[in-house]
Amino acid sequence: MEITVTINGKSHTADVEPRTLLVQFIREQVGLTGTNIGCDTSSCGACSVHVDGEAAKSCTLLAVQADGCSITTIEGMAAADGTLHPMQQAFMENHGLQCGYCTPGMVMAATSLLAENPNPTEEEVRIGLEGNLCRCTGYHNIVQSVLACAKS
Amino acid sequence: MTMTDNTTGVLGQRLLRREDPALLTGEARYTSDLPIPGALHLAVLRSPYARARIVSVDTSAAAAMPGVTAVFSGADLAEAWAGPMPCAWPVTEDMKSPTHYPLAVGQANYVGDGVACVLATSATAARDAIDAIDVEYEPLEAVIDLEDALSDRVVIHDEIGTNRSYTWDLKIEESEGQVDQAFADAAYSVKERYIQQRLIPAAMEPRAVAAIPQPFGGDMTLYSATQVPHILKVMTALTLGIPEHQLRVVAPAVGGGFGSKLNVYAEELLCVALAKRTGSPVRWTETRSEGNQATIHGRGQIQDIELAADSDGRLTAVRVRLIGDMGAYLQLVTPGVPLLGAFLYAGVYELPKAYDFSCTSVFTNMTPTDAYRGAGRPEATYAIERAMDSLAAEIGIDPLELRRRNFIPTASYPYEAMTGLVYDSGDHDRAATLAADMIDYAGVRARQQTQNVPGATKRLGIGVSTYFEMCGLAPSRVLASLNYGAGGWEAATVRVLPTNKIQVVTGTAPHGQGHETAWSMIVAEKMGVSPDDVDVLHSDTAIAPLGLDTYGSRSLSVGGVAIAIACDKVIDKAKQIAAHQLEANPDDLEFSGGEFRVAGSPDRAMPLAAVAFEAFTAHNLPDGLEPNLEAHTTYDPPNFSWPFGTHMCLVEVDTETGQVDVLKYVAVDDCGNQVNPLIVDGQVHGGVVQGLAQALYEEAVYDSDGNLQTSTLAEYLVPAASDVPAIETGHTVTPSPTNQLGVKGIGEAGTIASTPAVINAVVDALSGLGVRDVPMPASPNTVWRAINEAQGGQQ
Numbered sequence: 023m024e025i026t027v028t029i030n031g032k033s034h035t036a037d038v039e040p041r042t043l044l045v046q047f048i049r050e051q052v053g054l055t056g057t058n059i060g061c062d063t064s065s066c067g068a069c070s071v072h073v074d075g076e077a078a079k080s081c082t083l084l085a086v087q088a089d090g091c092s093i094t095t096i097e098g099m100a101a102a103d104g105t106l107h108p109m110q111q112a113f114m115e116n117h118g119l120q121c122g123y124c125t126p127g128m129v130m131a132a133t134s135l136l137a138e139n140p141n142p143t144e145e146e147v148r149i150g151l152e153g154n155l156c157r158c159t160g161y162h163n164i165v166q167s168v169l170a171c172a173k174s
Numbered sequence: 175m176t177m178t179d180n181t182t183g184v185l186g187q188r189l190l191r192r193e194d195p196a197l198l199t200g201e202a203r204y205t206s207d208l209p210i211p212g213a214l215h216l217a218v219l220r221s222p223y224a225r226a227r228i229v230s231v232d233t234s235a236a237a238a239m240p241g242v243t244a245v246f247s248g249a250d251l252a253e254a255w256a257g258p259m260p261c262a263w264p265v266t267e268d269m270k271s272p273t274h275y276p277l278a279v280g281q282a283n284y285v286g287d288g289v290a291c292v293l294a295t296s297a298t299a300a301r302d303a304i305d306a307i308d309v310e311y312e313p314l315e316a317v318i319d320l321e322d323a324l325s326d327r328v329v330i331h332d333e334i335g336t337n338r339s340y341t342w343d344l345k346i347e348e349s350e351g352q353v354d355q356a357f358a359d360a361a362y363s364v365k366e367r368y369i370q371q372r373l374i375p376a377a378m379e380p381r382a383v384a385a386i387p388q389p390f391g392g393d394m395t396l397y398s399a400t401q402v403p404h405i406l407k408v409m410t411a412l413t414l415g416i417p418e419h420q421l422r423v424v425a426p427a428v429g430g431g432f433g434s435k436l437n438v439y440a441e442e443l444l445c446v447a448l449a450k451r452t453g454s455p456v457r458w459t460e461t462r463s464e465g466n467q468a469t470i471h472g473r474g475q476i477q478d479i480e481l482a483a484d485s486d487g488r489l490t491a492v493r494v495r496l497i498g499d500m501g502a503y504l505q506l507v508t509p510g511v512p513l514l515g516a517f518l519y520a521g522v523y524e525l526p527k528a529y530d531f532s533c534t535s536v537f538t539n540m541t542p543t544d545a546y547r548g549a550g551r552p553e554a555t556y557a558i559e560r561a562m563d564s565l566a567a568e569i570g571i572d573p574l575e576l577r578r579r580n581f582i583p584t585a586s587y588p589y590e591a592m593t594g595l596v597y598d599s600g601d602h603d604r605a606a607t608l609a610a611d612m613i614d615y616a617g618v619r620a621r622q623q624t625q626n627v628p629g630a631t632k633r634l635g636i637g638v639s640t641y642f643e644m645c646g647l648a649p650s651r652v653l654a655s656l657n658y659g660a661g662g663w664e665a666a667t668v669r670v671l672p673t674n675k676i677q678v679v680t681g682t683a684p685h686g687q688g689h690e691t692a693w694s695m696i697v698a699e700k701m702g703v704s705p706d707d708v709d710v711l712h713s714d715t716a717i718a719p720l721g722l723d724t725y726g727s728r729s730l731s732v733g734g735v736a737i738a739i740a741c742d743k744v745i746d747k748a749k750q751i752a753a754h755q756l757e758a759n760p761d762d763l764e765f766s767g768g769e770f771r772v773a774g775s776p777d778r779a780m781p782l783a784a785v786a787f788e789a790f791t792a793h794n795l796p797d798g799l800e801p802n803l804e805a806h807t808t809y810d811p812p813n814f815s816w817p818f819g820t821h822m823c824l825v826e827v828d829t830e831t832g833q834v835d836v837l838k839y840v841a842v843d844d845c846g847n848q849v850n851p852l853i854v855d856g857q858v859h860g861g862v863v864q865g866l867a868q869a870l871y872e873e874a875v876y877d878s879d880g881n882l883q884t885s886t887l888a889e890y891l892v893p894a895a896s897d898v899p900a901i902e903t904g905h906t907v908t909p910s911p912t913n914q915l916g917v918k919g920i921g922e923a924g925t926i927a928s929t930p931a932v933i934n935a936v937v938d939a940l941s942g943l944g945v946r947d948v949p950m951p952a953s954p955n956t957v958w959r960a961i962n963e964a965q966g967g968q969q
Contacts, residue, residue, distance in 0.1 A: 039298075055207035056200015058429070060378045061462035065887035068378060096200035110198040114190055117852045120860065121686030122197025123378040123429030129198065144900070152894040155887065157378050157430050158686050160863030160924075161895035163856060 025089040029054065030098030038085045045069040047085035048095060056096040056126050060155070067154030070127035070134075071095050077134030079127075079153070096126035099133075109133045109171045118167030120158035128154050132168045141172055184698040184705060185915075188852040191691045192705075202427040205382035205399045206459040213384065214243055216445060216458040217300035219290040219307050220467065221282030224316035224539035224880020225330065228280055231290050232308040239306055241299030244452065247290045248277035254447040256415030259503070260438055262405075262659035263510035269340040272331035272537070274503040276440035276447075282311070283330060283502035284539050285882055286467025288440050293448060293456065316539035316880035320476055320497045323536040330502070330537050337536045339500050339509060344516050344531040346592050353530045356491030360482035364564040370475040370553045371950055372499065372874035374884065375546050376892050377685075379429020380465045383442050384457035385449035394450065395422045398442055401431040402723040403683050405660065407715050409438040409506075414447055421446075425713040428685035432864070433545035434469050435685065436725045437506045441468075466885045471874050472546020474499030475512065479519065479557045482528075487569050487576050491528035494519045494557070498535035501542035508543055509535055513656055514550030514644070517593045521558040522602050522640050522818055523580035527592045539880045545725065547864055548922040551644060552929055559639040559930035563937065564946065573934070574615060574638050578603060581640075588911070595644075595652075597816045599908045601844065602640060608904050609638075609820040609842040618824060626942050631830050635939025637823045639931040645727035645919035646815040662728070663810040665720035666736035668697065668744050670803035672790035674783035676701060676708045678740075681721015682733035683713045687921065688853045689729060695849055696734055696915070700741035701782060702768025720808065727815070727919025730849065735913045736809035743805030751788055751803075752780045754796040815910055815918040819843035821862070821927040827939040832958030834870060834936055842904040843923050847916040851905075854920050859901045861924020867893050868925075869932035871951050891951075940964070 026035040029052055036051050048054050048071070057080060060068030069080045072094040080093075099107040106114065109129050119125040128151065135142065135150040142150060147168045148161070156164060196202040233245035252275070259274040277288045290307050294300035317323045317330055323337040330337055347353055357363055384397040394416060400406050403423040411418035428435065441458050449456040460469070475498050482491040498512040512533040519531060562580075566573040581602040582589050589597045610616075618636045626633045647653070648662025667679040678697055682689055694708035701708075711717050722728075745765055752770035753760040756778050763770045770785065772778040785803070788794065792801035824838040841858050848854045871891040875883040884890035909916025929950070936952050937945060944964035948957055 041298075049207075053209070054200065055203065058204070058379070059206075060380065061887040063462070063886040063888040066378065066462075066892075096198075100199050106195070106198065113198055114194045117191065117856045119194060119197055120688070120856055121378065121430040122193070122202055122427065123204065125197055126200050145896075148895040152896040155378065155892050155894060157376055157432070157864070157892065158860045159856060160859035160861070160901060161898055162859040162863075162901050165895060165900070 023086050025086055027088050028092040030094055040084065040086055042085045043081050044083040044085050044088050045080035048080060054095050054097050058123050058126060060123065065155065067131060068124050068127040070130040070154060072130055072134060077131045096129060099129065108174060112167040112171035116163050116167040116170055118159065118164045124154060124156040128156065128164055135168065136172055144169060184695045185849055186851065189691060189695060189705060189850055191688045192694065193688055193690050204379055204427045204429055205384060205397050208384060208397060208426065210384055210386065210455045210457060213455040213457045214293040214295065214452065215297040215300040216441065216448065216456055217292045217304045218288045218441065219304045221278065221285060221287040221289050223282060223311055223313050224285050225314040226282050226311040227314060228278065228282060228289060229310040229312050233290065235308065236292060236303040236306040239303045241295040242292055242303045243295065244293045245290065245303065245307065248275060248279040251277055251447065252279055255413060257413050259440065260409045260413060261504040261506060261508065263507045263657065265342050265509045265513055265657050266340045269509060270334040270336065271339065271504045272334055276443045284541055285880055286541055287502065291444060293452065318538060318540065318876050318878060318880050320499055320536055320538065323538050324497060324534065330539060339504065339535045339537060341532060341534045342513060344593065346527050346529045348527045352528045353491045353493055356482045356528045357480065360490060361485035362483045362487065362565060362568050363481060364561055364568055365480045366561050366564055368477045368557050368560060369949055370473040370477060370556065372474040372543065373472040373546055373868055373872050374466050374874050374890050375432045375434035375469065375472055376890065377430030377432055377434055380460040380462055381435065381439065381441065381469055382459040383445045384455060385445035386455045387449040387453055389453040393420045393422065394446060395424065396442065396446055397424050397426060399428050399435060400425050401428065401435040401683055401685055401725055403713055403715055404681060404721040404723050406438055406442065410443060410446055413443055422716045425683050431685045432547040433472065433549060433725060436545050437470060463886045466890060467541055467882055470505055470544035471501065471541045472543060473553060474543045475553050477553065477557045479561050481561050481565050483565060487565065487571060487579050489520065489523050489525050489580055492520050492525060493530045496533035498533055499543055500535050500537050501540045502537060503542050505542045505544045507545055510656065510658060511545055511550045515554030517595055518551055518554040518642060518644055519558050520592065521555065522582060522600065522642050524582050525592050529592050540876055547861065547925045549726065551922065552865065552926045555639065555641045555926045556930045560933060563934050567941065574606065574610065577606065577638065577640055596813060597642065598813055598910055598912050599816065600818050601906060601908050602818060605818065605842045605844055605906050606640060606820040608906060609822045609840050612840040612902055612904055613822045613824060613838055615822065631828060633827050633829060633939040635825045635827060635935040637931045637933065637935030637938055638820065639927050639934060640820045641818060641927045643727060643817040643919060643923050643926055644814050645817065645922060646731045646811055647726035647728045648732050648811045649813065650810050660722060661810065662722065662732065663808050664722055664733040664736045665808045666733065666740040667804065667806045668737065668740040670744060670786040672787050674703065674707065674786045676703060677711060678708060678737055679711045679718045680733050680737060681718055681723065682729040683723040685724065687724065687729060692730065692849045692853060693734060693737055696737050697741060700738055702766065727921035730917050731815040731913060731919050732809060732811055734849065734917060735811065735915055736807050738915055739809055740805045740807040743807060744803055747805065748782060748785045748803055750796055750799060751785050755780055755788060811913065813912045817843065817845040817918040817920060817923055819923060819927060821931040823931040823935040825935040825939055827936060827957060829943065829961055832954035832956070832961065834952055834957060836899040839899050840902045840904065841924060841927065842906065843920065844906040844908050845920040845923065846908060846910040846918040849917065855903050857920045858903050858924045861922060862901050862928040863893065863898050865925040865928030866898060866932050869929045869950055869952060871897065873951050
């Protein structure tokens, strides 16, 4: 099936199998490998992207369901001149990442969280990120990163 | 906060990580991100039975499917292996190890054991074809329970005739019968059984492999999500009969390991063997549910521990009996894991030479176990720290007070333990006092008096644990005495380029620990340059040919110290060049801030940059001195490293639901001098949560037929942010006296300390209800049942 999806401001038209997941389309056909796959049950959130401005796990959507949508992946977050997005900067300054594998999904989920709730409490951040798993940081510095980003 | 102009005092700064921009922008490439034109995709058919005879494998239908290029059964590939899958730790002379091939031949021995495989032009075509392979199995009775395994009622592997792999003893007595006598004479004694449940490491990046052959040149490159590219290279060469010098192993960005990527896996060997056979690149990426079955599990022990104490509560003897769950086969270091704990069952306490440890390890029809963050040491620390609480209850004193009475006194360091190992340094009372202050220990005890009254449904509990980490995993001679199949050294090369930029080549293989940042700081401190001018090269055996990789909290205390020593060698050589140029005696030169100066003549100086360029042009070097500034070191430390600390956990337990809420968690860790406190705290946070997850959430659950009930992340409860508390970190600094940086490890400390701290807190909360123990994971249901049983089923 032919679909047209805008990813990071660029339009992509492609032929996809109906069973192709959005994350597979992004990684394998568009070649944007910053979006990671960490599970096969939509549990880990490593593949989180923005679909029409809201965070979504890109393994929960078929590519055909994203036809006509505008998607932002981690590659679309930093400015063209290389300046990191404030959330990326906050993760860096607060050591909110170690191995980095959950990080793109975390950053996408966290920016979506702040878009909905610009001034969250620590507990609201923890609950807001419960769909994204991290095995390295114990979440402490991820939460600090999001709170710091909200403050700035 | 990046530091570009400060060229001294770099060590100890919270320098931001140079690794982060690539990881934060999606630029970093993990193995499954690598574009590999023409690659064939591997998929593995796995046994749905825990134990079954493989009667026949019909691959014809699968082979006819679109995109499929080849299908192999285990028998088809029997000739591909020069030897079976490697186990590098034969702990005893008579250890039994069943033959283990990348694909099972004749009999499958756990759910997830590879039986056949497909190569196809896409991952989906390969997975589709797996379903078309027709395997006829004859299911056999599976062995899941460890004591059942020990009985040999059903023997899993006919070829070894028993389920017992080995028995390993460590009995230390000054006179025969001393342990028995100590128990006979004890004023107090406790005898406890603890179950270390199986855990699934669940690094966020699933394993991934790509093997790229060069059919005419003969070389092979293996990309793998591994912690151990160097060990993998040696073992792959041996197992496949490939000349080692024609094999290059690269670990690109690696998304966490925790021991699960400290191994040599079937899929790595399959990819290389099939790339060699087909002449095409072959790649494989694990699915999560595949990984839960086919990547090693951790823990899996039954621990019986007995403590004897005198009338003051001072330990007089410790006796430990373990049953270790090896799973279906021995992986790389499977049998050695319980041994790493054997030295720590007396914790940080003084113990006379009255110690009796014995471990019998058995095969079961479950996923093989192996090293998981802490590997043997969390188990040991859990047992002694839980048993110390039981002993305190027996004596009727506060558990912190009991610990203080038993701490090895600071003045006794270096302390020769009853095992003969020498603990290099420690100050346990200081760490415990700091932790007690941070959590307001006395205040909590007072609150308990008013809160934990009869009928209270929200009960407050505080748990203490103290620990030694025993890490570094060296010296090589000590590893030899444990029959470990490799050494414990680490290699480093430091190379000053003509423009005074510095390349460091390390044998460590980071997968989240921030070695590039930390190692650049060590070099900056030593050489008087900015960390930004230091490049750290690693994890590619063509660039860093020598190394023993990253595990066991060894990277800084072995690999980092190696770098410091290599810097010293470079400085020595540079000094000769500078002295020659300055017409001075090398012994009169001082080096600091990146400059050589003649002592007493501050105007006669030469910066390292100028020396580097002189070394490069070689126009005017001292007679006999080779050009270029480069030094290599292989460092074998004189001792393990001995980080220690005290963790405390405050919980509130709802007695009606069994729900445990962690109200506060305090971690005081002493890892000696800290290179980068930002990274140290991050290691502690992550470690604590992994240990807390064992205490409260995680367990690899099998049914009695050997089916893994937690094969996905929907069932295996890796905690989320909302499930865990903030972690308050504190540090004391007791520099290691055995290395020039004064550093110790930190990677496993949190995991070692936190599990007993959490369970001690839960049991403390419920002690007024008669609860003496709560099994792990202390889920609401488990806690509720423990309360109910203690109350005589009345609740």
